[in-house]
Structure formats: structure tokens, C-alpha cells
Amino acid sequence: MTATALIAIDWGTTSVRAYRVDATGAVLDSRSAPLGVQNVQDGRFRDALSTLLADWRNDPAPRIACGMIGSRQGWIEAPYVACPATLPDLIAGLVAAPDGALTVVPGVRTRDTSGVPDVMRGEETQIVGAADEREERVLAALPGTHSKWAFVASGRIVDFMTFMTGELWSVLLKHSILGRLATNAAQTQGIGPAYARGVAHGLGPGSLAHDLFGARTLALTGELANDDVADWLSGLMIGREVRNARTWAHRHGYDGARVRLIGDDALVARYEVALSEAGIAVERAHPQAAAQGLWRIAVHAGIVGDARLNPTGSHR
Amino acid sequence: MTATALIAIDWGTTSVRAYRVDATGAVLDSRSAPLGVQNVQDGRFRDALSTLLADWRNDPAPRIACGMIGSRQGWIEAPYVACPATLPDLIAGLVAAPDGALTVVPGVRTRDTSGVPDVMRGEETQIVGAADEREERVLAALPGTHSKWAFVASGRIVDFMTFMTGELWSVLLKHSILGRLATNAAQTQGIGPAYARGVAHGLGPGSLAHDLFGARTLALTGELANDDVADWLSGLMIGREVRNARTWAHRHGYDGARVRLIGDDALVARYEVALSEAGIAVERAHPQAAAQGLWRIAVHAGIVGDARLNPTGSHR
Numbered sequence: 302m303t304a305t306a307l308i309a310i311d312w313g314t315t316s317v318r319a320y321r322v323d324a325t326g327a328v329l330d331s332r333s334a335p336l337g338v339q340n341v342q343d344g345r346f347r348d349a350l351s352t353l354l355a356d357w358r359n360d361p362a363p364r365i366a367c368g369m370i371g372s373r374q375g376w377i378e379a380p381y382v383a384c385p386a387t388l389p390d391l392i393a394g395l396v397a398a399p400d401g402a403l404t405v406v407p408g409v410r411t412r413d414t415s416g417v418p419d420v421m422r423g424e425e426t427q428i429v430g431a432a433d434e435r436e437e438r439v440l441a442a443l444p445g446t447h448s449k450w451a452f453v454a455s456g457r458i459v460d461f462m463t464f465m466t467g468e469l470w471s472v473l474l475k476h477s478i479l480g481r482l483a484t485n486a487a488q489t490q491g492i493g494p495a496y497a498r499g500v501a502h503g504l505g506p507g508s509l510a511h512d513l514f515g516a517r518t519l520a521l522t523g524e525l526a527n528d529d530v531a532d533w534l535s536g537l538m539i540g541r542e543v544r545n546a547r548t549w550a551h552r553h554g555y556d557g558a559r560v561r562l563i564g565d566d567a568l569v570a571r572y573e574v575a576l577s578e579a580g581i582a583v584e585r586a587h588p589q590a591a592a593q594g595l596w597r598i599a600v601h602a603g604i605v606g607d608a609r610l611n612p613t614g615s616h617r
Numbered sequence: 618m619t620a621t622a623l624i625a626i627d628w629g630t631t632s633v634r635a636y637r638v639d640a641t642g643a644v645l646d647s648r649s650a651p652l653g654v655q656n657v658q659d660g661r662f663r664d665a666l667s668t669l670l671a672d673w674r675n676d677p678a679p680r681i682a683c684g685m686i687g688s689r690q691g692w693i694e695a696p697y698v699a700c701p702a703t704l705p706d707l708i709a710g711l712v713a714a715p716d717g718a719l720t721v722v723p724g725v726r727t728r729d730t731s732g733v734p735d736v737m738r739g740e741e742t743q744i745v746g747a748a749d750e751r752e753e754r755v756l757a758a759l760p761g762t763h764s765k766w767a768f769v770a771s772g773r774i775v776d777f778m779t780f781m782t783g784e785l786w787s788v789l790l791k792h793s794i795l796g797r798l799a800t801n802a803a804q805t806q807g808i809g810p811a812y813a814r815g816v817a818h819g820l821g822p823g824s825l826a827h828d829l830f831g832a833r834t835l836a837l838t839g840e841l842a843n844d845d846v847a848d849w850l851s852g853l854m855i856g857r858e859v860r861n862a863r864t865w866a867h868r869h870g871y872d873g874a875r876v877r878l879i880g881d882d883a884l885v886a887r888y889e890v891a892l893s894e895a896g897i898a899v900e901r902a903h904p905q906a907a908a909q910g911l912w913r914i915a916v917h918a919g920i921v922g923d924a925r926l927n928p929t930g931s932h933r
């Protein structure tokens with residue numbers, strides 16, 4: 302078995318995934334568990350980690366984690382680093398979990414033009430894994446429950462913006478009147494023509510609180526099949542997100558003609574369709590951006606490569 | 618006891634209210650029950666009506682109803698009348714419930730600039746009760762689960778627009794991450810400074826799917842008290858609705874400098890605050906606009922005043 306150089310852990314709200322990474326930064330293997338921060342009771346993170354790692358748990362390689370594990374509800378809080386955030390800034394914000402069980406990457410914060418704060422945890426690491434210092438300007442999109450869009454200049458996270466698109470979609474279908482006429486509410490279903498129709502509508506101007514209601518009225522008048530309601534709504538919301546994110550990018554001097562999509566699930570394919578519908582070129586980032594980002598942070602922090610530079614290197 | 622000239626019924630999704638109206642159109646008395654359309658099982662509307670009316674049930678006065686009772690899920694469907702909708706158009710669309718137990722007012726439909734249909738049921742009657750033929754141009758707002766804004770020209774409903782503001786607010790607080798940090802989620806609470814702060818934010822430009830997230834981040838950073846999250850979110854969403862409705866009004870040649878608020882609950886007070894924050898003058902409509910509208914429709918349809926003109930005049 303190739304020696305493990307790093308155990309990289311993407312520890313989110315609902316699930317957690319661990320990667321075994323070799324000395325070249327290549328992922329050898331990965332495993333996941335539904336032991337996200339909100340599913341760990343009474344702060345028993347050490348037990349959760351042990352369950353997740355299973356037979357890796359005695360591997361002496363250093364461990365590093367990003368995501369909600371570093372939030373106030375996580376194992377140990379790693380306070381947000383302010384934008385613009387460089388790789389050295391993130392490294393300066395690393396925090397060791399109790400007993401040095403692992404090193405935790407901080408989240409990043411910014412303020413929008415209205416002065417309202419915005420935060421990310423985990424996505425900063427994916428960005429580090431997906432855009433490096435040699436790239437002058439990257440506009441990145443990270444689809445998800447709370448999608449993030451970010452400007453990355455020479456590896457520095459200049460600014461970002463959260464859209465609650467994924468959660469809104471899910472909550473509206475499950476709990477609002479919009480779900481009553483929807484008979485096929487799986488966002489992982491094939492992307493049908495109703496999705497493209499929703500996207501075209503979302504890319505236009507409008508008011509979201511009004512436009513959402515179309516998912517009801519179109520079905521009510523028979524202009525949208527009940528099986529297509531969820532798909533149309535997904536298109537509407539992702540289309541509107543793309544429109545607003547592009548406006549935001551323009552205002553910040555990014556032309557928004559090219560977007561790097563970070564992620565590896567079915568949702569990314571939906572964004573790909575919406576972006577090309579909007580005439581925006583899409584680049585797909587490395588599918589294991591979190592593992593890549595954790596590796597890069599660990600290398601630059603000296604956690605791997607030279608044990609003498611690693612202040613949190615004692616594991617167990 | 619003054620003689621009843623009309624029993625006017627506002628029959629919605631969750632509740633129903635009946636008014637006893639005299640020959641001058643004055644409301645003598647009213648009663649309500651939680652017997653909205655969705656709470657009536659197996660089409661037992663006659664029983665529900667009997668329960669609602671109680672000792673009025675043998676009153677020989679004609680009965681007229683508006684709202685979801687005329688929807689496909691109601692007692693009898695009264696198909697939507699297209700905008701622009703005049704009072705005679707609504708009267709032409711009246712439908713008699715089985716056995717002539719009551720006369721049902723149709724809803725109204727339109728299409729927005731994207732061609733997506735929009736519908737109302739019940740609000741058309743409130744509008745008829747709140748703006749008459751002598752008024753050349755009225756911009757009306759009807760706050761609610763699904764708020765409606767309407768242009769009314771000389772008593773004609775020219776066009777309208779639905780905003781899901783109320784339902785969005787409620788669903789997000791109950792079922793999304795935004796509710797987790799909110800400790801006081803009653804929209805009937807006193808209107809605090811956090812509401813005004815939300816309104817100011819909502820009146821500015823922005824992207825709703827992003828701005829909503831502020832309800833989490835402001836609380837997370839301690840810039841908004843947990844008790845104020847629901848109030849701030851209400852302000853944000855109502856402010857954004859006012860902003861978008863005003864844009865819509867401008868596009869249609871209404872200056873939007875004056876709005877007639879129709880409704881009689883705590884939500885209307887919230888809109889009053891948001892509208893004055895936006896520099897828009899507010900007029901409050903008659904608090905029993907539905908009863909007034911039903912009365913006017915009944916008079917113009919000949920249901921009251923002259924029984925010989927009433928084709929649906931046989932009751933029971």
C-alpha cells in the first residue's frame with residue numbers, strides 16, 4: 302500500500318468525507334459517513350472521526366479538515382478570515398482540535414455592497430484546490446444548498462456571494478403551495494426541457510417572490526406538466542442566480558464570460574446547462590477540489606513535507 | 618332585528634367569514650369558522666355552510682361568496698375572468714352552486730410580461746369593494762400569504778401581480794436554516810426597529826436568494842439579535858416586494874406615489890410602515906372590503922334590490 306502523506310477531511314453539516322492522500326498530492330482512497338456536524342451528538346467528534354476513519358485511524362499521517370467542523374457548532378471554532386483572503390491568511394487562521402487530533406481550516410467572511418456579512422466554510426478550501434496563484438482572475442461558482450460565487454485573483458479570494466438557491470428550491474417544494482402540484486421533486490432526475498424553459502425565464506429580469514408563483518400558475522393552467530414543476534422551478538432559480546451573479550461580477554470588473562464550476566454532483570450539470578444557456582463558457586474544476594485544497598494548505602503550512610514546521614503535528 | 622338583504626361570504630383556503638348585510642350595504646354582523654376549502658372533507662360544503670351560518674341558516678336572504686370556494690378544489694368552479702376585468706365581466710362569470718345554495722364570484726387571471734399566468738380568487742372582490750368606477754386610477758396592494766398588487770382604472774381591474782412574500786417568510790422561518798437563529802417568529806409581534814432595518818435593505822437593489830441569507834449571517838456575527846431575525850426578514854421581503862411592485866407600476870405608467878392598502882390585519886400595518894419608508898403615500902381601504910365588494914356585485918347583478926333580475930335567486 303502506498304504510504305499516506307495526509308488524511309484530508311471535508312467535514313460538512315450533514316456528511317463528512319475523508320481522503321487518503323499520498324506524498325504527490327494524489328488521492329489514494331476516500332470514505333464518507335453521514336456524520337456531519339449536525340449529526341454528531343454532545344460534541345462526540347472524536348468518536349465520529351474514529352468511526353469515519355475506521356482502519357485508517359492508526360495511520361500516523363497528519364490530518365487536516367475544512368468545513369463546518371470549524372464552526373461554533375463544530376469541534377473547535379476556527380474564526381473566519383476576512384476577504385481578500387490569501388493562502389497565507391488561511392494558514393495563519395489554522396486551529397488545532399483538542400489533543401491535536403486534526404488541524405482545522407478557517408472559513409472566510411466578507412460584506413456585500415449593503416454591508417451585510419457573508420460567510421463560507423469549506424468552499425474556501427475547494428477554491429484553493431481549484432484555482433492557483435498562477436491564474437490572474439477566476440470567477441468560480443460552487444453549486445450547493447447555499448451556492449457560492451467567488452472572485453479569485455492569483456489564488457487570493459477577493460470576494461464572494463452566497464445564494465440560498467438549493468435550500469430555497471427544496472424548502473419550497475416540500476413545504477409551500479408550489480409543491481402541491483409537483484409530482485416529481487428529485488433534483489437528481491434527468492434534466493428535461495422544462496428545466497431549460499425555467500432557466501430562460503430565470504435569466505430574464507423579474508422579481509423572484511413573484512416569479513416563483515409561476516410554478517403554481519403554469520401547472521394550474523395546464524401549461525406545465527405536474528411532473529415538470531420541480532424541474533422548471535430549479536431552472537428558474539438557477540437561471541436567476543446566474544443572472545444576478547453575472548451582474549455582481551460585472552460590477553466588480555469581471556466580464557463573467559467564463560466560469561469555473563466547482564463540485565462533482567448532479568447539481569453541477571444543471572449549472573452547466575444554465576451557464577451555457579446564458580452564453581457563459583464553463584470550465585469544470587478538478588472533481589476532488591476539497592482534497593486538493595486541503596493538500597495545498599497542508600503543504601504550504603508545512604504540515605506535510607517537513608514535520609519540523611508542523612506545530613500541530615502530534616496526532617494522538 | 619334589522620332585515621338581512623344579503624349574506625356575503627368570503628370563503629378562503631383556510632377560513633371562511635360570513636357577513637349579514639342590510640339593504641343599505643351596511644354590515645350588521647359577521648361570523649367566521651376555520652372551514653376554509655382545504656379543511657372541508659369530501660366536498661361537504663353544504664354542511665360547512667350550515668355550520669358557519671348557524672342560526673342564520675334559515676334567513677331567506679340571497680347568498681353570495683367569493684374566494685377559493687370557486688376554485689377547482691371548491692364547491693363549484695367559477696372559471697377565471699381575464700384582465701382587464703370590469704364589474705360586468707365578473708357578473709357575467711357568476712356561477713350558482715348546486716341547488717342555488719349560493720352564487721359564486723369568479724377569480725381573475727392575467728399574464729405577466731414574460732407570458733406566465735397569474736391568478737387571484739377573492740382579491741378581485743375586495744378590489745371591487747375598495748375602488749369604484751368614479752376613481753380614475755388606483756394602485757392597490759393586498760398583503761397576504763400571496764400578496765397581490767393591482768391597477769384599477771375606473772373600477773376595472775387592468776392588471777395585477779402576485780408576490781409569495783407571506784408564504785416565503787413563513788416557510789423559511791419554519792423549515793430553512795434561517796429559522797435556526799430566530800427566537801421570535803410571530804409576524805403579529807410589534808413592529809420593531811429590526812423591521813425598519815430590513816425594509817431599508819429590501820428597498821435597495823439586490824438578489825433575494827442572496828439577501829435572505831443575511832438573516833443568518835447578521836445573527837451569526839451578533840449584528841442582529843436572535844429575537845429580531847424574523848422581524849428583519851419580514852422587513853427585507855416586504856421592502857423588496859414594494860420595490861419590485863413600484864418598478865412594475867412605473868413600467869405601466871403608474872407613478873406609484875400613492876397606494877391603497879386593502880386588508881385589516883397586522884400585516885397591513887407592516888406594509889404601511891414599508892410604504893412610508895419608501896416615500897409612498899398610503900390610503901387604507903374600508904376594512905371590510907370583501908363584504909363591500911360582494912354587496913356591490915350582488916346589487917349590480919340584481920341579486921339584491923330586485924328579485925326578478927336574479928337568475929340564481931332560488932336559495933335552498
